[in-house]
Amino acid sequence: MAMCHPGVPAVIGQTRIYCQQEKEFLLVEVPSQDASSQIKELKDQGWEIEAEIPV
Secondary structure, three states, X not given: OOOOOOOOOOOOOEEEEXXXXXXXXXXXXXXXXXXXXXXXXXXXXXXXXEEEEEO
């Protein structure tokens, strides 16, 4: 089990992917090592990737 110290964000090692498809908006958060495969999957589904931000 992963332990976090008080005040340490639990999102370290995550990537937030901001997507848009026509008028819809989607925010996906995945482990950073999975980001490139998730981006490919989203693009294959027709999503436009606006930003990918490691946190």
